Amino acid sequence: MTKKKSTYWKTNLKYLALLLIIWFTVSFLFGIVFAEYLNHFKLGGFPLGFWFAHQGAIYVFVILIFIYVYLMNKLDKKYDVDEV
Amino acid sequence: MSAQIWTYLLVGVTFFIYIIIAIVARAGSTKEFYVAGGGVHPIVNGMATAADWMSAASFLSMAGLIAFMGFSGGQYLMGWTGGYVLLALLLAPYLRKFGKFTVPDFIGERYYSKNARLVALICALFISFTYVVGQMKGVGVAFARFLNVPFDTGVLIGIGIVFFYAVLGGMKGITYTQVAQFCVLIFAFTVPAIYISLQMTGNPIPQVGFGSKGIDGVYLLEKLNLLSQDLGFDAYTSIDKGNLVNMFFITGALMFGTAGLPHVIVRFFTVPRVKDARISAGWALLFIAILYTTAPAVAVFARTNIINTLSEKSYSEVPQWFTNWEKTGLLTFDDKNKDGIIQYVADTQINELTVDQDIIVLANPEIANLPPWVIGLVVAGGLAAALSTAAGLLLVISTSISHDLLKNYLRPDISEKNELYAARVAIAVAVVAAGLAGLNPPGFVAQVVALAFGLAASSFFPAIILGIFDKRMNKEGAITGMIVGIVFTASYIIYFKPQLGGPGLPENFWWGISPEGIGTLGMILNFIIALIVSRFTTAPPKEVQELTESIRTPRGSVSPKNNSH
Numbered sequence: 109m110t111k112k113k114s115t116y117w118k119t120n121l122k123y124l125a126l127l128l129i130i131w132f133t134v135s136f137l138f139g140i141v142f143a144e145y146l147n148h149f150k151l152g153g154f155p156l157g158f159w160f161a162h163q164g165a166i167y168v169f170v171i172l173i174f175i176y177v178y179l180m181n182k183l184d185k186k187y188d189v190d191e192v
Numbered sequence: 193m194s195a196q197i198w199t200y201l202l203v204g205v206t207f208f209i210y211i212i213i214a215i216v217a218r219a220g221s222t223k224e225f226y227v228a229g230g231g232v233h234p235i236v237n238g239m240a241t242a243a244d245w246m247s248a249a250s251f252l253s254m255a256g257l258i259a260f261m262g263f264s265g266g267q268y269l270m271g272w273t274g275g276y277v278l279l280a281l282l283l284a285p286y287l288r289k290f291g292k293f294t295v296p297d298f299i300g301e302r303y304y305s306k307n308a309r310l311v312a313l314i315c316a317l318f319i320s321f322t323y324v325v326g327q328m329k330g331v332g333v334a335f336a337r338f339l340n341v342p343f344d345t346g347v348l349i350g351i352g353i354v355f356f357y358a359v360l361g362g363m364k365g366i367t368y369t370q371v372a373q374f375c376v377l378i379f380a381f382t383v384p385a386i387y388i389s390l391q392m393t394g395n396p397i398p399q400v401g402f403g404s405k406g407i408d409g410v411y412l413l414e415k416l417n418l419l420s421q422d423l424g425f426d427a428y429t430s431i432d433k434g435n436l437v438n439m440f441f442i443t444g445a446l447m448f449g450t451a452g453l454p455h456v457i458v459r460f461f462t463v464p465r466v467k468d469a470r471i472s473a474g475w476a477l478l479f480i481a482i483l484y485t486t487a488p489a490v491a492v493f494a495r496t497n498i499i500n501t502l503s504e505k506s507y508s509e510v511p512q513w514f515t516n517w518e519k520t521g522l523l524t525f526d527d528k529n530k531d532g533i534i535q536y537v538a539d540t541q542i543n544e545l546t547v548d549q550d551i552i553v554l555a556n557p558e559i560a561n562l563p564p565w566v567i568g569l570v571v572a573g574g575l576a577a578a579l580s581t582a583a584g585l586l587l588v589i590s591t592s593i594s595h596d597l598l599k600n601y602l603r604p605d606i607s608e609k610n611e612l613y614a615a616r617v618a619i620a621v622a623v624v625a626a627g628l629a630g631l632n633p634p635g636f637v638a639q640v641v642a643l644a645f646g647l648a649a650s651s652f653f654p655a656i657i658l659g660i661f662d663k664r665m666n667k668e669g670a671i672t673g674m675i676v677g678i679v680f681t682a683s684y685i686i687y688f689k690p691q692l693g694g695p696g697l698p699e700n701f702w703w704g705i706s707p708e709g710i711g712t713l714g715m716i717l718n719f720i721i722a723l724i725v726s727r728f729t730t731a732p733p734k735e736v737q738e739l740t741e742s743i744r745t746p747r748g749s750v751s752p753k754n755n756s757h
Binding site for chain 1: 263265267269274404405413429430431433465478488
């Protein structure tokens with residue numbers, strides 16, 4: 109593997125790790141493990157833990173994918189591995 | 193016009209549209225048949241993926257399921273959406289770069305083994321077939337109840353329609369039909385929700401509405417919590433602490449399962465470039481999220497409405513819709529204390545009202561007194577959801593047979609024309625077989641869906657991820673991992689599912705994990721075993737390591753080719 113490609117791949121893995129930590133946090137942690145605690149807080153009429161499990165996690169999922177697309181398109185260009 | 197006439201009209205018009213699209217977009221080559229020519233725009237593919245994904249169960253059953261589960265229902269909402277993050281980040285772009293037609297293609301080449309391909313092929317067939325039988329049944333139920341035809345006739349009409357456009361159009365026909373079906377189903381799901389949200393909270397956005405104050409100035413969720421507790425149920429938003437571990441595992445199994453389902457993965461082979469595969473997963477999830485964020489609102493509205501309209505009301509004064517649904521047996525009133533009043537409470541000894549969760553979405557417009565055309569629309573939407581998913585699954589089945597089994601296993605010298613012919617025959621046979629199984633569904637069909645997700649999570653997901661992210665992963669590791677994952681998961685499910693003849697009792701679940709969630713553990717096992725075995729056996733050949741290297745960068749992606757001729 110060339111050095112350039114290996115940095116490209118490592119940056120990709122860094123992005124993945126970061127985004128997947130958020131993915132895990134909003135669903136498994138906020139929506140399940142800490143939902144009880146978060147339910148003490150309110151978002152309008154929603155108890156917060158309930159909101160994450162029924163709404164919030166899904167919104168964050170959508171946003172995460174679009175952030176990933178943005179980051180990777182930039183990275184592809186920077187390392188000159190993008191498609192024509 | 194009555195709801196009945198509206199239903200005939202809307203179902204007729206939408207079906208006519210699907211057939212016209214199928215004729216215009218019919219496939220002329222195997223490439224068009226398998227991956228729609230590989231030139232589908234990412235947004236179009238996103239819509240088609242969404243329709244493919246959202247089945248009769250998502251459309252008809254999920255909101256009802258949540259209405260009766262409350263907080264824990266979040267496992268379906270998160271589980272059936274979160275997998276798309278995994279797809280977009282960990283699978284879709286790399287599989288697109290790999291540039292073949294099917295999941296067994298990838299497994300077979302990456303693990304340089306015909307046996308690995310065969311294992312993958314059998315898994316793909318099993319998962320898709322169990323899934324499609326449920327869809328055909330859904331079509332039959334929807335037709336039977338709303339067009340007043342017998343269940344069998346309903347299934348036969350369904351077979352006829354799918355047969356026509358799937359056999360003719362292949363992936364190309366299916367993709368463009370699914371776009372139309374997505375529009376129909378999402379419109380049909382959101383329109384009644386918006387109506388009811390306006391009625392109950394004055395807010396036209398259901399996602400916001402169910403967290404708002406009702407007309408009486410009290411937050412809707414607070415009111416529902418109180419109503420539920422008064423009747424002895426748990427508060428709607430309260431957390432079932434004893435079930436949290438299980439909820440965690442079920443959510444995981446659904447997410448990893450989603451990312452390992454062949455009919456979902458194959459959609460990302462249809463776009464022109466790697467970057468399109470990434471963004472296409474984003475569009476797909478956005479379109480799916482419209483339904484998945486509306487469903488919990490529908491659940492809250494319906495549960496509140498049911499309690500308000502029925503609890504402690506006199507049976508002689510129930511609304512017309514109650515009587516209509518009573519005829520189907522899905523709504524029953526058993527006046528245990530003979531006072532003529534409906535007691536709807538948590539205590540099963542006293543409770544007199546049983547509401548099947550499957551009727552919530554269908555009955556919702558009637559319960560909320562919406563105009564008759566809305567009821568017709570919901571039926572057309574349910575049928576669109578069932579048909580689009582069935583078609584996508586049937587395509588995977590036919591591709592597995594004509595491409596993976598016939599071309600790459602049994603008769604590599606088959607001509608393009610004959611392969612296309614075989615694909616059409618295979619899909620025709622699959623439609624009929626699925627229909628017949630749907631006509632006479634084995635009692636365990638609903639249970640087997642848990643198996644489909646569990647198997648996808650514990651077999652395909654780790655094998656594909658390791659194939660991309662671990663260059664050292666070899667065929668010994670991957671095959672052992674897949675077999676251990678599948679055998680473990682399937683054994684646990686069969687042992688603990690009474691419907692499958694298992695003797696296991698819920699109190700003996702490992703750490704309280706029900707069969708629906710065990711796929712997560714099977715997946716972890718698969719990963720561990722595969723990694724250990726691969727490190728003690730020979731590294732994969734150089735060209736396979738180079739292949740792994742090459743799928744990690746987008747440049748040089750080519751459209752899928754049927755390369756062995």
